[in-house]
Amino acid sequence: MIKMKAVVTRGLNEYAVEEVTLDPPKAGEVLVKILATGVCHSDLSVINGTIPVAFPMVLGHEGAGVVEELGEGVTKFAVGDHVVLSFVPNCGDCYHCIRSEPYLCLASKPDGKMMDGTARVHVGDEDINVMQCLGNMAEYAVVPDICLAKIDKEHDMKAAALVGCGVTTGVGAALKTAEVKPGSTVAVFGAGGVGLSIIQGARIAGAAKIIAVDLSDEKLAKAIELGATDGVNAGGDPVNEIMQMTGGIGVDYGFEAIGIPAVVDQAQRATRRGGTTTVVGVGKLSEKLELNALMFPLTGKTFKGSMYGSAEFRVDFPKYLELYKQGKLDLDGMVTQVYSIDEAVQAFEDLEAGKNARGVIVY
Numbered sequence: 269m270i271k272m273k274a275v276v277t278r279g280l281n282e283y284a285v286e287e288v289t290l291d292p293p294k295a296g297e298v299l300v301k302i303l304a305t306g307v308c309h310s311d312l313s314v315i316n317g318t319i320p321v322a323f324p325m326v327l328g329h330e331g332a333g334v335v336e337e338l339g340e341g342v343t344k345f346a347v348g349d350h351v352v353l354s355f356v357p358n359c360g361d362c363y364h365c366i367r368s369e370p371y372l373c374l375a376s377k378p379d380g381k382m383m384d385g386t387a388r389v390h391v392g393d394e395d396i397n398v399m400q401c402l403g404n405m406a407e408y409a410v411v412p413d414i415c416l417a418k419i420d421k422e423h424d425m426k427a428a429a430l431v432g433c434g435v436t437t438g439v440g441a442a443l444k445t446a447e448v449k450p451g452s453t454v455a456v457f458g459a460g461g462v463g464l465s466i467i468q469g470a471r472i473a474g475a476a477k478i479i480a481v482d483l484s485d486e487k488l489a490k491a492i493e494l495g496a497t498d499g500v501n502a503g504g505d506p507v508n509e510i511m512q513m514t515g516g517i518g519v520d521y522g523f524e525a526i527g528i529p530a531v532v533d534q535a536q537r538a539t540r541r542g543g544t545t546t547v548v549g550v551g552k553l554s555e556k557l558e559l560n561a562l563m564f565p566l567t568g569k570t571f572k573g574s575m576y577g578s579a580e581f582r583v584d585f586p587k588y589l590e591l592y593k594q595g596k597l598d599l600d601g602m603v604t605q606v607y608s609i610d611e612a613v614q615a616f617e618d619l620e621a622g623k624n625a626r627g628v629i630v631y
Contacts, residue, residue, distance in 0.1 A: 270299075274389065274406035275612045276396060278324040280317045285612055288326070288396060291388040293339035293410045300351060300416075304429035305405045306330035307607070307615045307627040309460060310550065314399060315616065318527075318552050322380045325397040326389055328405025329355035330433035332425045335416075342413045350421045352432045354581040355400035357414040371576040375414065377401050383412050405612065407631055417585040426606070426628045427592055427599035430461075431585050433576075434626060435599065437548060438465020438525065439588060440577015443473055446521050446546045450474030455510050457502070457535045458525035459487040461602065461626040462548055464494050466523050468597055471495030475521075479513065481506045481534075490625050494598055502531075510538040518543060527551035533558070536571065544570040602626045 270290040277283040293299045311327045313319040335349040345351065359365055362374040375383065380397025382388060387395035388410040389403060397403075402411050419428055438461070442448045454470040456463050459482035470478045471494075479498045480491035488499030498513060500506045511518060518540035524532045527549030536545040536559070547557070559571065577584070591597035605627045607615040615627045 270408050272407040273609050274403065275327045275609065276324055277315050277327055281315060283315050283327065283613070283616070285610060286391065288406070289390050290408055290410060291390070293337055294384065295340040296342060296383065296413055297339040297410050298335055298342055298345055298413050298416060299337035300333040300353065300404070300409050300411060301336045302331050302333040302404050302407060302409055302631055303425040304332050304631070305629045306429045306432065306434060307619050307624075307629060308433050309462070309619065310433065311399070311405065312616060312619055313550060319550065320553060321378070321399070322397050324394070325380050325399055326403030326406055327399055329353075329400045329402050330429055331402065331404035331409070332419070332428035332432060333404070333409070336408070344413060345416060345418060349418050350423070350428070351416045352419055352428050352585045353402050353404055353409070353411055354415045354417060354585075355402055355433060356576050356579070356581070357401065357412055358580070358582060359414050368580065370581070371579045382410075405609070405629065407609065417582045419586055419589055423589050423593070424600070426603050426630065428589060429628060430599055430602060430626060431588050434461040435465045435588060435597070435602075436579050436581065436584055437574070437577045438462040439469035439472070439597065440579050440584060441523060441546055441548045441574040442466050442469025444578040445572055445574035446523070446544050448473040448475055448521050451476045452520040453477040453514055454521045454523070455479040455481060455519040455535065455538050456496070456523045456525060457481045457506070457531050458549060459484070459491040460525065460622070463523070463525035464491060464602055464625055466525055466548065467491055467495050470521070472591065472596055477513070479510055479519065484622055487622070487625070494601060507534050507538045514540070520544070521546065523548060525549050529555050529557050536569065539569055541567045542569065544572060546572045546574050548574045603628050606630050
């Protein structure tokens with residue numbers, strides 16, 4: 269049993285760094301020493317109730333580390349391997365996995381338990397759930413081996429951690445879900461970590477015009493640094509501005525990376541007839557998206573949801589890190605602040621205030 273620090277949420281808007289204990293890995297599980305954890309908006313969505321969970325819960329679903337111990341039957345990994353953790357498993361056997369849709373794997377456990385329905389993290393006699401079988405906003409994590417991808421040891425762990433969620437979600441939304449074509453026009457609503465990754469994915473795909481939309485001029489500047497050709501402040505009339513920039517046609521591909529229904533509507537209105545609007549942002553369970561019943565079929569648009577950037581993570585994690593190695597995917601530029609685990613509360617305050625493209629906790 270390991271004693272360690274972890275970031276635990278015990279109720280809505282209630283979270284802190286706590287001392288917890290961690291059991292050894294059971295069959296099919298791996299003990300990972302966490303080296304870096306991204307501070308992702310989905311963690312904040314758990315804290316504020318946008319994503320409903322069973323409290324108490326260890327936060328963290330975007331991380332990278334080193335394998336320290338193997339549970340019974342684990343053969344695909346060895347002690348010392350560098351790994352990125354995936355918050356969606358790839359069981360390889362379910363309906364979706366055998367149809368090359370592992371990002372929809374039915375083995376996913378949103379209830380906070382491990383695959384066998386039990387807990388590995390405790391405070392005294394109290395069981396603590398973990399976010400998406402991971403709970404990697406902690407010094408160590410026990411995770412199912414079907415949630416791990418091995419990577420080269422040369423990669424910076426801060427960059428590797430980002431690939432575990434935000435980068436894969438965004439880059440994949442552009443390259444795999446929407447399949448952005450060379451020479452096309454793109455608008456991305458929201459220039460946070462995921463939005464910036466969509467912008468980079470569109471740049472890698474060869475889009476000719478990439479329009480970033482956000483309320484923050486600082487985020488728009490970062491978006492242009494990472495590949496956007498234009499920035500539009502959402503405080504005005506962004507749809508009208510985009511129409512003016514595209515000769516009244518609209519963009520080939522519209523993306524929403526925030527999770528606000530009104531912004532989704534802006535993204536689809538900024539998308540041309542016959543174009544594709546992809547919704548990446550996660551909204552509240554109580555909210556709904558609306559499409560005009562007359563105009564939607566008549567405009568011939570495609571409306572898509574993007575889950576985890578349509579990732580096949582064991583293939584895509586190493587692929588995106590290879591793009592990083594080649595200088596085609598800027599991950600270092602996305603890390604705007606590094607924290608210790610004891611500074612986790614500050615990291616979330618900064619996230620909520622929109623101060624970072626991506627904050628990363630380094631252990």
